Amino acid sequence: MRLLVNTHLHLAIDSLRQNRGRTFLSALGIAIGVASIVLILSLTGGINQLIGTNSDKNNANLVLVRPSNGKEITDSLIDELTNASQYSKSNLTLEDVKVIKETEGVEYVAPLAISNSTITIADRSYESTNVVATNNDLQNILDLHLKSGQFLDYSLRENVAVLGYNVAEQVFGTTEAATRTFNYGGQQFMVVGVLDEINDPINFNGVDFDNSILINIKFASTFESSIQIQQIDIRTSTTDVVDNVVSSINEKLSKTKKGDKDYKIITGSDELHPAGSMISIISSMLTLVASISLIVGGVGIMNIMLVSVSERTREIGIRKAVGASSGHILLQFLFESMILSIIGGLMGFILGYVFAFLISLVTPFAPHISWQILGITGAVSLTVGILFGVYPAAKAAHKDPIASLKFYR
Amino acid sequence: MPNQENDTIIELKSVSKRYGFGDAESYALRNFDLTVKRGEFIMIMGPSGCGKTTLLNIIGLLDKASTGEYILGGKDVSRVSANKKARFRAKEIGFIFQSFNLVPNLSIIENVSLPLIYSGYRKTRRLRMADNILEHFHLREREYYMPYQLSGGQQQRVAIARSLIANPSIILADEPTGNLDSRNSHIIMEELQEIHSLGNTIIMVTHNPALTTYATRVINMLDGEIDTDIKTVADSELPRAGKGEKVSVKVLPSRKPIEMEIISDDDVVVSGKKVSTKKDEKESDKAEKTKKPEKDSKAKKTEKAKSDSKKKEKDEKTKKTDDKKKESKKEDKK
Numbered sequence: 083m084r085l086l087v088n089t090h091l092h093l094a095i096d097s098l099r100q101n102r103g104r105t106f107l108s109a110l111g112i113a114i115g116v117a118s119i120v121l122i123l124s125l126t127g128g129i130n131q132l133i134g135t136n137s138d139k140n141n142a143n144l145v146l147v148r149p150s151n152g153k154e155i156t157d158s159l160i161d162e163l164t165n166a167s168q169y170s171k172s173n174l175t176l177e178d179v180k181v182i183k184e185t186e187g188v189e190y191v192a193p194l195a196i197s198n199s200t201i202t203i204a205d206r207s208y209e210s211t212n213v214v215a216t217n218n219d220l221q222n223i224l225d226l227h228l229k230s231g232q233f234l235d236y237s238l239r240e241n242v243a244v245l246g247y248n249v250a251e252q253v254f255g256t257t258e259a260a261t262r263t264f265n266y267g268g269q270q271f272m273v274v275g276v277l278d279e280i281n282d283p284i285n286f287n288g289v290d291f292d293n294s295i296l297i298n299i300k301f302a303s304t305f306e307s308s309i310q311i312q313q314i315d316i317r318t319s320t321t322d323v324v325d326n327v328v329s330s331i332n333e334k335l336s337k338t339k340k341g342d343k344d345y346k347i348i349t350g351s352d353e354l355h356p357a358g359s360m361i362s363i364i365s366s367m368l369t370l371v372a373s374i375s376l377i378v379g380g381v382g383i384m385n386i387m388l389v390s391v392s393e394r395t396r397e398i399g400i401r402k403a404v405g406a407s408s409g410h411i412l413l414q415f416l417f418e419s420m421i422l423s424i425i426g427g428l429m430g431f432i433l434g435y436v437f438a439f440l441i442s443l444v445t446p447f448a449p450h451i452s453w454q455i456l457g458i459t460g461a462v463s464l465t466v467g468i469l470f471g472v473y474p475a476a477k478a479a480h481k482d483p484i485a486s487l488k489f490y491r
Numbered sequence: 492m493p494n495q496e497n498d499t500i501i502e503l504k505s506v507s508k509r510y511g512f513g514d515a516e517s518y519a520l521r522n523f524d525l526t527v528k529r530g531e532f533i534m535i536m537g538p539s540g541c542g543k544t545t546l547l548n549i550i551g552l553l554d555k556a557s558t559g560e561y562i563l564g565g566k567d568v569s570r571v572s573a574n575k576k577a578r579f580r581a582k583e584i585g586f587i588f589q590s591f592n593l594v595p596n597l598s599i600i601e602n603v604s605l606p607l608i609y610s611g612y613r614k615t616r617r618l619r620m621a622d623n624i625l626e627h628f629h630l631r632e633r634e635y636y637m638p639y640q641l642s643g644g645q646q647q648r649v650a651i652a653r654s655l656i657a658n659p660s661i662i663l664a665d666e667p668t669g670n671l672d673s674r675n676s677h678i679i680m681e682e683l684q685e686i687h688s689l690g691n692t693i694i695m696v697t698h699n700p701a702l703t704t705y706a707t708r709v710i711n712m713l714d715g716e717i718d719t720d721i722k723t724v725a726d727s728e729l730p731r732a733g734k735g736e737k738v739s740v741k742v743l744p745s746r747k748p749i750e751m752e753i754i755s756d757d758d759v760v761v762s763g764k765k766v767s768t769k770k771d772e773k774e775s776d777k778a779e780k781t782k783k784p785e786k787d788s789k790a791k792k793t794e795k796a797k798s799d800s801k802k803k804e805k806d807e808k809t810k811k812t813d814d815k816k817k818e819s820k821k822e823d824k825k
Contacts, residue, residue, distance in 0.1 A: 086611075089608055089614070096597075100596050396592070397594045397595075400592045400593075400594055400605070401594075401605065401609075402553070402577070403580065403586045404586065404605050404606040404609065404653065404657075405579075405582070405584075405610065405657070406581075406609050407578070408573060409574065410577070410608075483553045484548055487592060
């Protein structure tokens with residue numbers, strides 16, 4: 083078998099060599115298709131890297147628990163993008179938070195219960211303000227800095243609040259808002275601190291802390307009938323124990339929830355920023371569009387192969403007369419189209435990166451080079467070669483040797 | 492008797508080839524019976540459209556008989572799969588065509604080694620074998636020429652080398668001299684005769700009655716049936732290589748080249764014998780080809796073609812082939 087493949091490889095390369103110009107042109111079709119795919123993948127990869135370096139500085143030991151309704155991945159991706167999941171019904175409870183807190187390797191745990199509601203100060207009301215019920219671990223998890231005052235401390239007093247920078251500015255006109263009070267949910271809250279400006283509206287919490295009010299979740303659970311925990315942020319003691327923590331949390335939660343898989347655990351910095359999934363959707367759409375040009379290239383290869391088959395009818399007849407079976411002829415032509423498309427793929431890979439580098443000269447991000455992209459282009463061009471080579475090869479293989487030998491061109 | 496059975500290479504039993512259906516039905520071959528013994532040199536003659544080429548194609552497993560049985564080397568191959576037929580073609584059958592049929596974009600050595608690809612030889616081995624056989628045909632210096640750089644006669648010799656390389660049990664030649672001038676046809680016939688004298692079996696289709704002198708058996712076909720079938724050499728006198736074995740390429744001895752030297756417009760010297768080209772062509776337009784003087788007389792005899800004279804001829808031929816056989820054996824021993 084190896085000998086057969088080797089032989090046909092040589093045959094195909096030889097016959098492609100004899101038609102250099104034609105080989106180059108038909109490979110160029112594939113090259114352009116592959117180049118556009120490489121361009122898109124490397125540029126979106128570059129953008130992703132840019133976002134990654136900006137948003138997750140040290141998220142390697144972060145673990146998130148989110149409610150899940152067991153939907154398809156694409157659905158939850160859309161949910162994530164539209165923030166729909168944050169307002170959906172959650173099955174996470176404070177009990178779960180306690181369970182997680184007791185897990186070995188977990189350093190900080192903070193639940194996030196986000197609601198969009200109205201707060202009132204004296205007789206003025208501020209509609210649709212983000213109120214995040216959480217605990218004092220959040221400061222350590224997110225590395226929040228205070229402009230003034232202090233963070234939530236349940237032991238100190240339960241009805242306290244920390245304001246986001248913008249909220250403090252808007253509502254009280256100052257960032258020195260400590261000891262001011264406001265009403266929310268029929269309770270009076272006292273401001274104990276104001277956060278520093280963060281200016282990072284897109285993050286894995288789905289909360290713009292500059293425009294939020296943080297309150298104690300334990301206190302919130304006393305006056306709100308059902309508290310909806312959208313997310314539990316966990317920071318482990320070291321990055322090495324992340325996997326262990328995930329598996330033991332999984333074990334514990336499935337025990338307490340009696341097997342209901344209504345939550346999901348997310349780790350790794352890649353998955354933590356929602357913008358990444360947005361870009362991956364866009365890049366996959368673009369790739370889909372670019373693959374149309376790949377199909378055009380494939381049709382070009384098929385066309386050339388058909389011409390080649392009819393030009394070489396006599397050769398096929400001779401080969402069959404001296405003992406080639408239909409399979410031999412099929413393989414010979416299939417290898418030819420495969421080599422054509424692989425040459426095209428390589429050309430496209432190089433061409434795509436050249437373009438990407440040219441573009442990166444005027445944009446802030448560098449093209450992303452990875453083995454995956456090379457793998458994808460290789461696989462795609464090979465598939466195209468086989469897909470569009472089968473028909474001409476089959477046509478060659480089924481030629482009648484007697485008629486082929488009589489063929490004059 | 493196993494030995495006798497071994498001697499029969501090809502057996503066609505009431506083979507018919509039908510084209511078309513119903514009213515348009517016509518037969519290229521009709522209940523054709525043929526037994527070919529090892530070492531025979533068969534010439535098939537007949538008018539155009541009498542089924543000669545169809546017969547050759549069926550024997551060469553390129554075509555399939557409509558009905559009948561075909562036994563090749565003791566195996567019934569009339570109903571084997573296409574892949575098996577291809578394998579038979581690669582190993583048992585060598586083709587020589589009127590139009591040479593070399594692959595135009597392959598060099599001479601690659602063309603010669605073509606059949607070996609499909610018998611599963613490695614490239615170096617293929618090229619070495621092709622090199623050996625081309626040396627025998629004195630084309631070694633032109634191994635890496637392309638076919639279009641060679642003359643018609645040289646191309647046909649390349650084609651003969653190709654037909655021999657896989658060491659087939661039978662060589663099928665479809666008017667191998669049809670596209671050649673008389674000088675080159677002569678050379679080609681000399682090559683074929685030498686191959687035959689080494690024990691190879693050859694079936695050749697021709698229009699040229701002058702060539703029948705080379706044959707050990709002449710079959711005249713008419714409308715898909717055998718008209719006459721004349722054996723000029725007894726089966727027992729057929730050249731043979733060893734105990735009914737095929738002639739191996741390796742056994743082919745290196746020998747003096749068939750040299751041509753042009754003396755004048757009319758005369759050439761082929762292998763040291765003076766040959767006239769002009770006279771022959773004028774004498775009979777059928778005989779396109781030049782021959783050695785002694786052969787010329789034979790050719791004329793054949794044209795008269797009566798079984799009485801054939802017997803004498805046979806004796807002469809047998810002697811000749813015997814001599815050649817001895818020669819080759821001597822050379823082998825050397």
